[in-house]
Amino acid sequence: MxxxxxxxxxxxxxxxxxxxxxxxxxxxxxxxxxxxxxxxxxxxxxxxxxxxxxxxxxxxxxxxxxxxxxxxxxxxxxxxxxSLEAYENAAVAIEGPRITLMDQVELCADARFCAAKGKAWHLVARDDDAARETVIAESNLCPAGRYTAVEPDGTVHEPALGxxxxxxxxxxxxxxxxxxxxxxxxxxxxxxxxxxxxxxxxxxxxxxxxxxxxxxxxxxxxxxxxxxxxxxxxxxx
Ligand code: FES
Structure with a gap:
């Protein structure tokens, strides 16, 4: 195709x-x-x-x-x-000890998944597995792709979407x-x-x-x- x-x-x-x-x-x-x-x-x-x-x-x-x-x-x-700029260039990195949260704020569709369970942008600063998993899950639920979670080795978490x-x-x-x-x-x-x-x-x-x-x-x-x-x-x- x-x-x-x-x-x-x-x-x-x-x-x-x-x-x-x-x-x-x-x-x-x-x-x-x-x-x-x-x-x-x-x-x-x-x-x-x-x-x-x-x-x-x-x-x-x-x-x-x-x-x-x-x-x-x-x-x-x-x-x-x-903007026509690539997300990787336009987004800012919120770096934490376990995971990095990439954020392009102007894309926010206000679906509020990131605001649940303690707020992803706060949780990213924590050094524990539960917070890391919540940041990844909430990033993946974001419909706008404002947020993405990135591992220290550069691996990007993205949900499988048809x-x-x-x-x-x-x-x-x-x-x-x-x-x-x-x-x-x-x-x-x-x-x-x-x-x-x-x-x-x-x-x-x-x-x-x-x-x-x-x-x-x-x-x-x-x-x-x-x-x-x-x-x-x-x-x-
Ligand atoms: S601002 Fe128009 S649908 Fe969200």
Whole structure:
């Protein structure tokens, strides 16, 4: 399979994401524990696989997750402001005695896995196995790939993820979240430039991110709802 045959995503200027290559689209919900802390993911409905489709990027479509042309009606400004720099260069290293936590803060999608069980950025300073394992686990749960855990010998921990687009739902925060693109699906800008191909990235679908096309967590403040939170989603998909 050539690079142009497989799943791929193209950002369009002030318009939707054009998704090609039969990328599966699946509902993914953040699960919390009794303290309300994000601890795992639950998979939900799988949409019928389409060879190509347009996925809403402005947040205004009545047929979410698909585009219905609303971006033109609302005058959506989808200007891309995100860096094209490789994660390895853009992220800062928080070094601990057992593990290093790499952090590119502007990619934060506010899914809050890193904030559970004592906060990964604090735990990394500890010199014990339990803290090390928690840092690795919480890094791997981060949908945006803001965090990655790296061993002292340079080995990078990454979860095994197949190519998929997740529709993030965050009931604890009462909102829908970004598009969780998994498995190294290439994303190109409206100018045809390539963003770093990564195992996990989150693309904004509320239209409000200041780091487009990536999510920056603003969907929480914006109260974004794709219909799944209030139960008003379209039923045809
Ligand atoms: S979906 Fe997160 S900022 Fe838009």
């Amino acid at each position: 050539g690079e142009t045959d497989g799943p791929r995503i193209a950002v369009t200027r002030n318009g939707p994401y054009v998704v090609r290559g039969g990328l599966p689209i699946v509902r993914r919900t953040i699960v919390v524990d009794e303290d309300g802390e994000s601890v795992s993911w639950q998979s939900g409905e799988e949409l019928p696989v389409r060879e190509s489709c347009t996925v809403c990027r402005c947040g205004a479509s009545d047929t979410k997750p698909y585009c219905d042309g609303s971006h033109a009606v609302i005058g959506f400004d989808g200007a891309e402001t995100a 190519m998929q687009m997740g529709l993030v739902e965050d009931p604890e925060a009462g909102v829908s979240g970004p598009l969780w693109v998994q498995g190294g699906v290439p994303v190109t800008s409206a100018d045809g430039e390539s963003y770093p191909v990564r195992n996990r990235v989150t693309l904004c679908r509320c239209g409000k991110s200041a780091n487009k096309p990536f999510c920056d967590g603003t969907h929480i403040e914006a109260g974004f709802d794709d219909g799944a939170i209030r139960g008003t989603e379209t039923t045809w998909w």
